[in-house]
Amino acid sequence: MVARRSSRAPILPYRRAELSTPGHDLKMLRKAAGTSADMVLMDLEDGCAPSQKVPARGVVVEAAKTLDWGGKVLAFRPNGLRTPYFFDDLTEVVGQAGEFLDVIVLPKVEGPEDVRYVDRLLEHLEWKHDLDPGRLRLEVLIETAQGVLNAGAIARSSPRLVALLFGIYDYAGEVGATVGSDTFTDFTFAKQSALAAARAAGLLALDGITARFKDLELTRTESESSRRMGFDGKWAIHPSQVDVIQRVFTPSQEELDRAVRRVTAYRHADREGRGAIVVGEEMVDEATLRTEMRRVALGRRLGLLSPET
Ligand code: COA
Numbered sequence: 001m002v003a004r005r006s007s008r009a010p011i012l013p014y015r016r017a018e019l020s021t022p023g024h025d026l027k028m029l030r031k032a033a034g035t036s037a038d039m040v041l042m043d044l045e046d047g048c049a050p051s052q053k054v055p056a057r058g059v060v061v062e063a064a065k066t067l068d069w070g071g072k073v074l075a076f077r078p079n080g081l082r083t084p085y086f087f088d089d090l091t092e093v094v095g096q097a098g099e100f101l102d103v104i105v106l107p108k109v110e111g112p113e114d115v116r117y118v119d120r121l122l123e124h125l126e127w128k129h130d131l132d133p134g135r136l137r138l139e140v141l142i143e144t145a146q147g148v149l150n151a152g153a154i155a156r157s158s159p160r161l162v163a164l165l166f167g168i169y170d171y172a173g174e175v176g177a178t179v180g181s182d183t184f185t186d187f188t189f190a191k192q193s194a195l196a197a198a199r200a201a202g203l204l205a206l207d208g209i210t211a212r213f214k215d216l217e218l219t220r221t222e223s224e225s226s227r228r229m230g231f232d233g234k235w236a237i238h239p240s241q242v243d244v245i246q247r248v249f250t251p252s253q254e255e256l257d258r259a260v261r262r263v264t265a266y267r268h269a270d271r272e273g274r275g276a277i278v279v280g281e282e283m284v285d286e287a288t289l290r291t292e293m294r295r296v297a298l299g300r301r302l303g304l305l306s307p308e309t
């Protein structure tokens with residue numbers, strides 16, 4: 001058995017790829033632990049065989065306690081709040097493996113009251129099982145029509161929240177959409193709702209899956225579109241997608257160099273009493289630098305830039 005993790009270990013302040021792995025399959029969970037994903041999500045919901053819903057809880061507990069997860073954020077996804085499984089999923093898995101878990105991913109969240117209910121349950125479970133108060137963090141899926149409409153209130157509903165995740169297939173199923181080749185046109189409103197809600201509350205935002213997982217070129221182009229839209233990362237459903245996604249959401253050295261150059265030029269101009277400046281063919285001011293400043297901050301967190309840069 002691996003050493004017990006400190007219950008105060010800080011969880012990563014970024015998420016590029018989150019890998020979803022069926023909770024009933026220990027072999028796949030072992031494989032997931034060996035990937036480079038920032039977070040692995042052991043799934044009791046839609047990725048878990050319906051016939052295995054109850055025994056899968058024990059598999060998730062065993063995996064959490066015995067596998068070496070490296071520096072990854074470790075999460076599990078219980079079944080939805082409106083299913084007969086939810087309560088036992090939460091109490092059994094947290095009760096038996098709470099000190100090994102970082103995040104609980106809530107599916108099909110409809111409104112802030114769903115999150116507040118789980119927040120209170122976790123408060124009790126943390127008391128009962130002697131876990132640090134607030135140690136268990138939440139990421140929630142925005143994947144219903146209500147969820148999209150309530151995204152702003154959901155994002156502000158609990159201090160445990162770390163990220164909002166957009167779930168494309170459930171959302172498509174609910175509104176009657178087909179997931180086709182351009183999800184960035186067809187689902188703009190829903191994606192942007194999740195993204196703006198997350199940002200307004202200071203949370204991370206992750207885009208949904210590319211179900212045609214064998215097509216790594218598609219995974220890459222969809223990741224690039226998500227990143228361009230503003231997302232911090234994306235879900236993976238297969239280990240082969242993880243590296244592709246991680247790479248897209250990691251700022252390249254070229255991007256970091258360019259950002260540092262432009263930010264430095266702007267600061268220098270400011271010291272000389274100038275505001276907007278021209279770098280190359282482009283006007284650069286405070287607003288045009290904001291995304292680059294975010295990338296520089298991420299580059300620092302990832303150790304790609306020295307803290308003084
Ligand atoms: N996590 C960890 N390991 C995985 C994995 C995952 N999500 N998906 C596949 N693997 C493993 C397989 O077990 C296999 O391992 P092996 O080489 O040791 O035998 C290897 O990766 C290659 O898998 P492959 O044969 O290409 O795929 P598959 O046919 O076994 O599985 C899926 C395809 C889609 C069924 C599987 O990837 C899966 O269940 N993904 C997750 C689905 C999910 O979580 N859905 C809910 C969230 S939207």
Ligand code: MG
Binds near residue numbers: 107108141143167169
């Ligand atoms: Mg879903």
